[in-house]
Amino acid sequence: MSDFKPGLISHSKVPRRRRPKSTIFTWVLAGVLITGISVVVLVYAYYSARAGLIDINIIREMPKASILYDYQGHPFSRFFDENRIALPPDQPVPKLLGEAVVATEDRRFYSHGGIDIIGMARAGVSNFIGHGSRQGGSTITQQLARNSIGRLERTYDRKFLEIFLAHRIEQSYTKEQILRYYLDRIYFGQGLYGAETTAYAFFGVSAHQLNLAQCALLAGMISSPNASSPWKDINAARAARDRALLRMVKAGYITQADADKAQKAPLALRPRPDFGGGFATSEVRRQLEQMLDSDTIQQGGLKIFTTIDPHLQSIAEGALAARINQIESSKGESHPNGFGDPNTGLPDTDILEGAFFAMDPATGSIRAVVGSRDFALSQYNRAMQARRQIGSTIKPLIYATAFAEKGYCPASLIDATPFNLASTGPIPSDDGETKTSLRINDALVKSDDYSAERMGDIVGSGLLNSYAHRCGITTDIPPYRASYLGACDISLNELTGVYATFADQGVWVRQHIVVQVKDDHDRVIYQFQPEGHRVFTPQVARQVAGMLQNVLDFGTGTPVRQEYRFTAPAAGKTGTTNDYKDTWFVGFTSHLVAGVWIGYDQPREIMPGGYAATVALPVWANVMKQAQGHYQMVDFPIPGGLQYYNVGGDFFGRGERYYLTPDQHQLLDQESPSETGENENNNPPARGFIDRFLDIFR
Numbered sequence: 001m002s003d004f005k006p007g008l009i010s011h012s013k014v015p016r017r018r019r020p021k022s023t024i025f026t027w028v029l030a031g032v033l034i035t036g037i038s039v040v041v042l043v044y045a046y047y048s049a050r051a052g053l054i055d056i057n058i059i060r061e062m063p064k065a066s067i068l069y070d071y072q073g074h075p076f077s078r079f080f081d082e083n084r085i086a087l088p089p090d091q092p093v094p095k096l097l098g099e100a101v102v103a104t105e106d107r108r109f110y111s112h113g114g115i116d117i118i119g120m121a122r123a124g125v126s127n128f129i130g131h132g133s134r135q136g137g138s139t140i141t142q143q144l145a146r147n148s149i150g151r152l153e154r155t156y157d158r159k160f161l162e163i164f165l166a167h168r169i170e171q172s173y174t175k176e177q178i179l180r181y182y183l184d185r186i187y188f189g190q191g192l193y194g195a196e197t198t199a200y201a202f203f204g205v206s207a208h209q210l211n212l213a214q215c216a217l218l219a220g221m222i223s224s225p226n227a228s229s230p231w232k233d234i235n236a237a238r239a240a241r242d243r244a245l246l247r248m249v250k251a252g253y254i255t256q257a258d259a260d261k262a263q264k265a266p267l268a269l270r271p272r273p274d275f276g277g278g279f280a281t282s283e284v285r286r287q288l289e290q291m292l293d294s295d296t297i298q299q300g301g302l303k304i305f306t307t308i309d310p311h312l313q314s315i316a317e318g319a320l321a322a323r324i325n326q327i328e329s330s331k332g333e334s335h336p337n338g339f340g341d342p343n344t345g346l347p348d349t350d351i352l353e354g355a356f357f358a359m360d361p362a363t364g365s366i367r368a369v370v371g372s373r374d375f376a377l378s379q380y381n382r383a384m385q386a387r388r389q390i391g392s393t394i395k396p397l398i399y400a401t402a403f404a405e406k407g408y409c410p411a412s413l414i415d416a417t418p419f420n421l422a423s424t425g426p427i428p429s430d431d432g433e434t435k436t437s438l439r440i441n442d443a444l445v446k447s448d449d450y451s452a453e454r455m456g457d458i459v460g461s462g463l464l465n466s467y468a469h470r471c472g473i474t475t476d477i478p479p480y481r482a483s484y485l486g487a488c489d490i491s492l493n494e495l496t497g498v499y500a501t502f503a504d505q506g507v508w509v510r511q512h513i514v515v516q517v518k519d520d521h522d523r524v525i526y527q528f529q530p531e532g533h534r535v536f537t538p539q540v541a542r543q544v545a546g547m548l549q550n551v552l553d554f555g556t557g558t559p560v561r562q563e564y565r566f567t568a569p570a571a572g573k574t575g576t577t578n579d580y581k582d583t584w585f586v587g588f589t590s591h592l593v594a595g596v597w598i599g600y601d602q603p604r605e606i607m608p609g610g611y612a613a614t615v616a617l618p619v620w621a622n623v624m625k626q627a628q629g630h631y632q633m634v635d636f637p638i639p640g641g642l643q644y645y646n647v648g649g650d651f652f653g654r655g656e657r658y659y660l661t662p663d664q665h666q667l668l669d670q671e672s673p674s675e676t677g678e679n680e681n682n683n684p685p686a687r688g689f690i691d692r693f694l695d696i697f698r
Contacts, residue, residue, distance in 0.1 A: 064301030189225030301520030391575030456484025
């Protein structure tokens with residue numbers, strides 16, 4: 001019998017069927033594709049969401065510099081976080097500059113939708129072949145997106161976000177708008193943001209006025225702004241310009257002949273401006289902060305119209321620094337380690353300092369303000385913030401108050417008999433001994449202390465303070481006799497304002513440095529409102545001005561005429577405090593009044609015999625001589641009711657000026673007063689015939 005059983009088959013003997021390799025590859029490929037698509041979808045969704053959360057308006061909202069304009073409407077300084085001036089909104093993007101930038105940075109700008117695939121591929125290949133050399137493939141729109149969100153690091157995260165934001169930008173704005181925002185935002189190195197800012201800084205013109213060579217320079221600088229800045233490396237700047245010109249030729253914007261001509265054109269570069277400002281700029285800032293918040297001032301693109309005269313400001317800064325250096329040199333002082341402590345870097349607090357302040361007496365417009373010998377050394381504004389004893393510069397105010405309230409005039413006699421000025425007891429009256437008297441004019445011309453203290457006692461501190469406050473002095477003059485000799489603390493700008501009242505026929509006007517402020521849409525957000533009032537009658541003011549003219553011609557201010565040869569009609573007064581610790585000179589012409597102070601922050605002797613006529617007066621005289629061609633300087637008008645009298649004059653007509661009413665003129669017929677009193681320079685104030693004759697040959 002056979003062992004075979006039907007239906008039973010041995011499986012071990014049947015061969016197993018294998019899956020084709022192509023099927024496995026298909027499944028792997030499908031998995032990779034699905035994964036890749038999923039990643040792409042996730043990346044797209046993630047970065048689209050992130051880009052969608054960014055306010056698209058950020059590309060046009062950027063900090064703008066606030067521009068300061070001088071009294072003639074010319075820009076002279078600015079405030080900024082980023083030093084940026086936007087292109088004029090009412091004008092199209094400068095055509096030539098736009099072409100230069102597009103040719104250099106993004107040749108297919110007008111044909112792509114924000115991402116240049118060809119450019120990115122070319123940059124990728126170049127970077128791979130170049131073994132580490134980096135070539136950018138970002139479009140103008142991508143660069144705008146990157147700079148707007150402040151993402152400048154080299155990461156894939158930044159790159160993806162930049163691409164998606166660029167796509168949104170292209171959907172929201174026109175190419176013209178994108179190019180405008182790009183030109184406003186781009187950094188050109190050396191602290192310059194935006195094409196308009198850079199055009200003014202480099203060439204002194206608007207971006208619309210740039211020529212081909214200048215446009216190519218700006219375009220060529222974008223990829224390496226600091227390295228190719230013409231202020232840093234002129235050869236690198238020219239190379240950047242030439243590269244941009246070549247790309248403009250390739251793009252078809254210009255011919256090779258145009259490029260060759262532009263390469264030969266001079267750059268006409270301006271010196272690098274100082275945007276840091278100085279005391280004038282800082283004072284504008286200080287006053288603005290009383291009206292506006294700091295962010296608006298710093299970033300708001302304001303137009304700030306001021307009263308400053310940059311020419312006068314520069315003259316004053318130079319004259320003050322030069323005089324202080326001369327004084328130190330005469331004493332053998334030097335600063336081998338600069339003006340600071342070499343160990344701590346802190347400024348030296350024991351160096352000779354000074355201040356200068358000038359204004360228009362009729363309007364109160366501040367023309368110049370200098371608060372120290374060097375703004376870089378000390379930003380403390382001694383012209384506006386410091387209060388020091390003013391010495392004899394208070395005397396004109398005392399006499400003016402006496403004229404207004406007590407019936408005195410320049411021809412009136414005042415007791416000038418010597419007495420102990422330091423005594424706190426009553427001023428001695430006539431004791432029967434020989435009495436010395438002076439006309440008030442002569443008492444002021446000679447800066448006689450005995451006369452001034454007696455007149456102060458006659459006027460009284462209450463009345464003097466009343467007139468001082470009406471003249472703009474904000475602190476009280478102490479009710480002590482020493483105050484009548486200037487032992488009272490007053491700031492330079494307020495003291496100068498008192499003299500401005502005399503110069504403006506007795507009218508005080510409020511000082512100001514800001515006239516008008518406009519926002520970045522040219523809307524007026526601040527307008528100065530003039531403020532003033534009459535303090536003295538025109539007659540009293542002219543009488544005081546006449547006496548102060550005599551001070552320059554015959555008294556303590558004669559160096560103005562004799563040594564510095566300043567001949568224009570002017571008036572002024574010196575002031576020196578005890579032990580030569582503070583020196584002042586305040587003077588005025590018909591359209592400009594200025595004051596000078598020199599001393600140490602911690603009061604001490606400036607120099608032996610350091611009267612104001614030799615310390616402070618030279619600064620005023622040198623400034624006025626240089627300003628003479630820029631400011632009208634005519635004689636002061638004579639108001640009705642006064643007549644001019646020349647007293648002691650000869651055929652040269654150089655007698656002292658008296659401005660008197662007919663009734664007051666009779667006082668000149670009184671017995672000639674005896675001469676006494678101390679001149680601040682220890683020189684005889686009167687000048688004889690021989691001196692005047694010799695003036696012909698001087």
